[in-house]
Amino acid sequence: MGEVFDIWCAGLFSLPISLPWTAFGKALRAREELLGEIETIVRQRQKRDTPGEDALGILLQARDEDGNGLSLAELKDQVLLLLFAGHETLTSAIASFCLQVAQHPDILAKIRQEQENLPLSSPISSDTLKQMDYLDRVLKETLRFTAPVGGGFRQVIQECEFNGYRLPQGWAVQYQISETHKDAKVYENPDSFDPDRFLTEEKAYGYVPFGGGVRECIGKEFARLEMKIFATRLIQHFDWQLLPDQDLSLITIPTPHPRDGLKVTLTSR
Numbered sequence: 001m002g003e004v005f006d007i008w009c010a011g012l013f014s015l016p017i018s019l020p021w022t023a024f025g026k027a028l029r030a031r032e033e034l035l036g037e038i039e040t041i042v043r044q045r046q047k048r049d050t051p052g053e054d055a056l057g058i059l060l061q062a063r064d065e066d067g068n069g070l071s072l073a074e075l076k077d078q079v080l081l082l083l084f085a086g087h088e089t090l091t092s093a094i095a096s097f098c099l100q101v102a103q104h105p106d107i108l109a110k111i112r113q114e115q116e117n118l119p120l121s122s123p124i125s126s127d128t129l130k131q132m133d134y135l136d137r138v139l140k141e142t143l144r145f146t147a148p149v150g151g152g153f154r155q156v157i158q159e160c161e162f163n164g165y166r167l168p169q170g171w172a173v174q175y176q177i178s179e180t181h182k183d184a185k186v187y188e189n190p191d192s193f194d195p196d197r198f199l200t201e202e203k204a205y206g207y208v209p210f211g212g213g214v215r216e217c218i219g220k221e222f223a224r225l226e227m228k229i230f231a232t233r234l235i236q237h238f239d240w241q242l243l244p245d246q247d248l249s250l251i252t253i254p255t256p257h258p259r260d261g262l263k264v265t266l267t268s269r
């Protein structure tokens, strides 16, 4: 399924021309295949006495105010959405973290210094994680510097004016996350990776890696927790160096990742 998932992702933001050899056409076929696999899993789960406590179990038990559950098509669609929203974004974020830390040994040293006197034995408690203020800033800066999601759409529900432009009702508007995060009017030296900027700079709608408003990312806190645990364990147990002769320029679709992947040598500590 991993390979099919990659084909689907590669065509997610492509020209909508459905031919057998276009990225879009391949993605449509991959989507059908993924939905077929997901349907098998959903049907198996529906036959069980208990739906389970994972995301699929919760979706199976969800009821609206009239007591209706989700249809099979809706369940399949939600599972596929979660695979993209929860997996693809996060892998991009932690790859960016690994890249930045490998390129900034001074930052790695500071993270380690912060962790030196903390109880990092298994399992890590949330109290311990909360004490890692510097790591928090590094992860925050990672999401500013290389935002996993490029932007999002909103529909104008009521005609309004913005910066002298009239926005008619019904229009679709796009907000751009990376452009906001790299706007020199919002951030000083936006192109430098500087976790300590968050000691002083706090920009409500100038920092939007998870979107904003009522449709903000529903997995935001979970994602931040996953990133922090991943970063803590990686730094605790490994050193890593970037391999030479690789192209680290970013492909941004569907989420930012280095053109050659991210090739590193990992050494146990």
Ligand code: HEM
Pocket: 081, 082, 085, 086, 087, 089, 090, 093, 147, 148, 149, 151, 152, 153, 208, 209, 210, 211, 212, 213, 214, 215, 216, 217, 218, 219, 220, 222, 223
């Ligand atoms: C670093 C990781 C992540 C980033 C940067 C991210 C970013 C975003 C963004 C920008 C949106 C659109 C919000 C908007 O329209 O204003 C979104 C929506 C969403 N995200 Fe995340 N996300 C991440 C991780 C996750 C995880 C781990 C999950 C679930 C386990 C998740 C589930 C969702 C869902 C279901 C939506 C749609 C919410 C809706 O339309 O109401 N995301 N995310």
